[in-house]
Amino acid sequence: MGSNPTISTKEGRKQGMEVLCLRPFPCCGKRQKNGGVYEQAGKKEKQQRGKDKADAAAAEGIGEKTGGKGKEMRGNGTDEDAMSERRTRELYYEDGYQTQFSAQVLSCKEERDRDFSVILDQTAFFPEQGGQGADRGVLGGRSVLDVQVQDGVITHHLDGALPVGATVAGTVDWERRYDFMQQHTGEHIVSGLVHHHFGYDNVGFHLSEEETRLDFSGPIGEQDLLRVEEEANRAVWSNLPVLVSCPEPAQLSTLSYRSKLELKKNVRIVEIPGVDRCACCAPHVRSTAEVGIIKLTGVMNYKGGVRLTMVCGLRALKDYRNKQSCGEQISRLLSVRQGEITEGVRALQERLQAAESENQRLSEMLLERQAASVPGPECRRHALLFVESAPQGAMRRLVNTWAGQYRGLAAIFSGNDAEGYRFILGSRTVDCTALAEVLRAQGFRCGGGKGYLQGSAPGSEAKIRAILQEQ
Ligand SMILES: [Zn+2]
Numbered sequence: 001m002g003s004n005p006t007i008s009t010k011e012g013r014k015q016g017m018e019v020l021c022l023r024p025f026p027c028c029g030k031r032q033k034n035g036g037v038y039e040q041a042g043k044k045e046k047q048q049r050g051k052d053k054a055d056a057a058a059a060e061g062i063g064e065k066t067g068g069k070g071k072e073m074r075g076n077g078t079d080e081d082a083m084s085e086r087r088t089r090e091l092y093y094e095d096g097y098q099t100q101f102s103a104q105v106l107s108c109k110e111e112r113d114r115d116f117s118v119i120l121d122q123t124a125f126f127p128e129q130g131g132q133g134a135d136r137g138v139l140g141g142r143s144v145l146d147v148q149v150q151d152g153v154i155t156h157h158l159d160g161a162l163p164v165g166a167t168v169a170g171t172v173d174w175e176r177r178y179d180f181m182q183q184h185t186g187e188h189i190v191s192g193l194v195h196h197h198f199g200y201d202n203v204g205f206h207l208s209e210e211e212t213r214l215d216f217s218g219p220i221g222e223q224d225l226l227r228v229e230e231e232a233n234r235a236v237w238s239n240l241p242v243l244v245s246c247p248e249p250a251q252l253s254t255l256s257y258r259s260k261l262e263l264k265k266n267v268r269i270v271e272i273p274g275v276d277r278c279a280c281c282a283p284h285v286r287s288t289a290e291v292g293i294i295k296l297t298g299v300m301n302y303k304g305g306v307r308l309t310m311v312c313g314l315r316a317l318k319d320y321r322n323k324q325s326c327g328e329q330i331s332r333l334l335s336v337r338q339g340e341i342t343e344g345v346r347a348l349q350e351r352l353q354a355a356e357s358e359n360q361r362l363s364e365m366l367l368e369r370q371a372a373s374v375p376g377p378e379c380r381r382h383a384l385l386f387v388e389s390a391p392q393g394a395m396r397r398l399v400n401t402w403a404g405q406y407r408g409l410a411a412i413f414s415g416n417d418a419e420g421y422r423f424i425l426g427s428r429t430v431d432c433t434a435l436a437e438v439l440r441a442q443g444f445r446c447g448g449g450k451g452y453l454q455g456s457a458p459g460s461e462a463k464i465r466a467i468l469q470e471q
Pocket residue numbers: 027028184188278279280281282
C-alpha cells in the first residue's frame with residue numbers, strides 16, 4: 001500500500017474543519033453493496049425496544065429525534081426543543097481511549113419504567129452500530145443501559161432521569177470498551193488478510209460480550225485458515241500503528257479500501273499499514289500489539305462462504321484458561337495425561353458401547369425367562385406379561401410372536417403399580433382401533449392401528465389385567 005496523505009479527525013477539528021466521520025456509512029463491510037443490512041448486536045434489547053435499526057447507520061445527518069411517546073422531563077417548550085436539535089459531538093471519534101467526560105443534558109424522556117432516553121451535547125459513549133454493541137457505563141450517577149443512534153441522533157438509555165440543562169459527568173466502562181477495541185482491530189487484521197489472499201469481502205459482523213463473529217463471501221479451507229491466523233498474529237507482533245483518518249473527497253476517490261461505498265466524503269478510514277484499509281466507525285486500539293493475540297475459535301459453512309468466530313486480547317486468555325481447565329478436569333476424570341485425553345475419551349466410548357450391548361443382551365435374556373412364566377395359548381386366550389423394565393425392541397418382537405399364537409390379546413407392560421406402565425399390545429383377532437377407545441376411557445394413553453397399540457397405562461397390574469380379560 002502506498003502513502004496515504006490524509007487529515008486525521010483530531011487534526012481536522014483543530015483546523016476548524018467539519019469532520020463528520022462515519023455516521024452515513026457502515027463499518028467493516030457489514031452493509032453489502034446490494035443493500036443488505038447490518039447484523040444487529042444486542043438483538044434482545046433491540047427487540048425489546050421494538051425499533052428497526054437496520055437502516056440507522058445509513059441515515060445521514062441529524063434527522064428526527066428518537067421516537068417514543070414518553071413525556072418530556074422538565075420540558076418547557078421551544079428552548080429545550082431547540083437544544084435537543086443540536087448535534088451531539090462524538091468524542092469517541094476523537095479519542096477511543098477517553099473514558100471520562102462532562103456534557104450538558106439536552107433532553108430527557110421517560111420511555112418506560114426505569115428507562116429514560118437522554119440526549120447530550122457531546123458523548124464518549126459509542127452507540128450500537130455496524131454490528132458492534134454499545135458502550136456501557138455511568139452518566140450523571142445513572143447506569144447507561146444502552147446507547148442507540150438513529151437518524152444521527154445519539155440516545156442514551158439510563159435507569160433514571162437527568163435534569164435537562166444540567167452538566168453531568170460520564171464514565172465509559174473501560175473494560176468493555178477496551179475489550180471491544182481489541183476484538184474489532186483483530187477482526188480488521190483477519191478481514192484484511194482474507195481479502196488480500198482470497199479476495200473475499202466481509203459480509204457480516206457481530207461483536208458482543210459473548211461473541212465476535214465474521215462472515216466471508218467465499219469458502220476458506222482449514223489449512224488456509226491456519227495460515228491466516230498465524231499471519232494475523234505476526235501482524236500483532238509487528239506492533240503496527242492503527243491509523244484513523246478522514247480523507248478529503250479527491251483523495252478518497254483514488255483510495256483503495258474495504259467496504260468502499262458510494263459516499264464521496266465524510267468517510268472514516270482505519271488503516272493498518274500493509275495489512276488492511278477499511279471504512280469503519282468504531283474505536284480501535286492504537287497499535288496492533290494491543291490486540292495481544294488473535295485466535296480463530298470456530299468455522300462453519302455459511303451462505304456459500306464461511307462464518308468464523310474469534311477471540312482477541314484478554315478474551316483469548318480467558319478462553320485459553322477455560323479450555324486448559326476443561327483439559328485438566330477431563331485428564332483427572334479419565335486418569336490419562338492431558339495429551340492423551342482424546343484417546344481416553346475414545347476408549348471410554350468403546351467401553352460404554354460394549355456395556356450397552358451387553359446390557360441389551362442380558363435384558364432380552366431376562367424377558368425371555370419372564371415370558372416362560374406366561375401360560376400357553378392352549379389354556380389362555382390372552383398372553384399378558386408385566387415386568388419392571390424391558391428393551392422396546394424385544395417387547396415388540398415377543399408381542400408379534402404371541403399375536404400369531406394366542407386367540408386374543410398379546411401384551412407386555414413395563415413399569416410398576418406406583419408409576420404406571422408403558423405397553424405394547426398386538427392381536428390378530430381383536431380390533432385394536434376399537435379397543436383403544438375402551439382403554440382411553442379407562443385412562444390409558446395409546447395410539448396404533450387395527451392390530452397394534454402402544455402407549456402408557458395408569459393403575460395397578462390387577463386393574464389392567466381385569467380390563468383386558470374382559471376383551
Ligand atoms: Zn470495523
